[in-house]
Amino acid sequence: xxxxxxxPESPVKLYRSTCLxxxxxxxxxxxxxxxxxxxxxxxxxCQFHFVSAGGTEDHRGPVSDEMERLANRAAELHLVEKSVExxxxxxxxFMARERLEDLQRFIDRGKLLEIGCSTGEFLLAARExxxxxxGIEADVNAVQRARSRGxxxxxxxxxxxxxxxxxxxxxxLYHVIEHFRDPRRELRELYRLVRPGGHLIIETPDVETIWxxxxxxxxxxxxxxxxxxxxxxxxxxxxxxxxxxxxxxRHVGKSMSLRLFxxxxxxxxxxxARLASLMVRIARLEESTLRLNLHDVIxxxxxxxxxxxxxx
Numbered sequence: 001x002x003x004x005x006x007x008p009e010s011p012v013k014l015y016r017s018t019c020l021x022x023x024x025x026x027x028x029x030x031x032x033x034x035x036x037x038x039x040x041x042x043x044x045x046c047q048f049h050f051v052s053a054g055g056t057e058d059h060r061g062p063v064s065d066e067m068e069r070l071a072n073r074a075a076e077l078h079l080v081e082k083s084v085e086x087x088x089x090x091x092x093x094f095m096a097r098e099r100l101e102d103l104q105r106f107i108d109r110g111k112l113l114e115i116g117c118s119t120g121e122f123l124l125a126a127r128e129x130x131x132x133x134x135g136i137e138a139d140v141n142a143v144q145r146a147r148s149r150g151x152x153x154x155x156x157x158x159x160x161x162x163x164x165x166x167x168x169x170x171x172x173l174y175h176v177i178e179h180f181r182d183p184r185r186e187l188r189e190l191y192r193l194v195r196p197g198g199h200l201i202i203e204t205p206d207v208e209t210i211w212x213x214x215x216x217x218x219x220x221x222x223x224x225x226x227x228x229x230x231x232x233x234x235x236x237x238x239x240x241x242x243x244x245x246x247x248x249x250r251h252v253g254k255s256m257s258l259r260l261f262x263x264x265x266x267x268x269x270x271x272x273a274r275l276a277s278l279m280v281r282i283a284r285l286e287e288s289t290l291r292l293n294l295h296d297v298i299x300x301x302x303x304x305x306x307x308x309x310x311x312x
Contacts, residue, residue: 020184020228021238022046033217035077037224046237049207049229063138063157073224084263089121091256091289096121098255099174099203100129106301107199110169115190116176117153120146127151134168136161158189165192170199175297177235178204178226187242191304200244200302203252207231209296218268221296235300244302253293259286 018025024045032039038052074080099122108129117123117135119142127133135153137143146153154161171190180186194200205221207229212219221229230238236246258280266273280286 017052019043019046019048020050020182021048021234031217033222035079035217035222035224037073037227040229046234047231048234049231051227063160064140064155067139070225077224079223079267081263081266084260088257088260091260092121093125094255094289096125099172100125102252102299103170103172103201104129106201107170111167113163113168113171113193115158115171115173115186116179117146117151118142120149120151120153122172122174123151123153124149134163158186158193163193166195166198168194168198170194170201172201174201174203175205177202178221178228178230181227183228184238184242187238187244191243191308194304196304196306198304200239200304201299202235202239202302203297203299204230204235206251206296206298209294211294211296219296220264220267230298232298235298239300239302243305243308245305246300246302248301249298251293251295252297252299253291254297255289255291257286258288258290261290261292 017027019027022043022045024043026044027041028044030040030042030049036051040049040051042049103126110130111132112123112126112130112134114122114126114133114135117137118139120135123133123135123146133152135146135151136156136158137146137153138156140155143153143155154163171194177183177186190200205226208231209219212221212229232249236249239246259277262273262277262280265276
């Protein structure tokens, strides 16, 4: 991966720690960025990418406190415009319906659990089809909003919800697994919660995308709360080792307003984004819908195996 060029005076550094995926101890430095919580490393053995702050037992306190810290970091880095995000609700609802329609190719009834349910757009759509829908969310403000909409939403981490074993037919995680401090631990809890033969949907950035090779630290998925960067291969391996058989992996896109798209362009060039936004406002095109598939996000469908031969 041509991200960091080295010279004899500046060689690639090897870091000693334990890879969460293969337990290897040789890791290659990939890049560093103010938009990450630490340097990104790549396991020299299995090619798993991760931020050195992730995958440890050194949790930074209550998950709600961590959410607040990361939100403040994003604000300091000007990665998110609050007014733009608030105006994006109709497109979030549209994406929720798209995800539900896609999920129905595999299952369309039973009990559903969403991890990282935010304010509940997907749960609202899903309860029209599923007999019971529950969510887990780390952001306490989002939890309050979801509950105000009549949704069953648990605050905190997955284990905090103390849900009964094998009580769900499907669990979904849309852009969540890359945020966990220990994805393996969370997958083990999901294995406990999903019934044998039940379904698991995971959507996450794909580190093997050409955009990461081209942009490096400027790739749109380089943000403070992303700790792990999966490829098809590394995600398939972790899921298999935690008792889930992958049946489908594909790149997926996203629908958004032209306003949000230009806001994201601002992460690369503030001046271009401001000029383009002004022109769009004058033309009254802010509410226009843009559908993009940059082939840098994968959606995985997996099924819980009836037996598990987990690595210790």
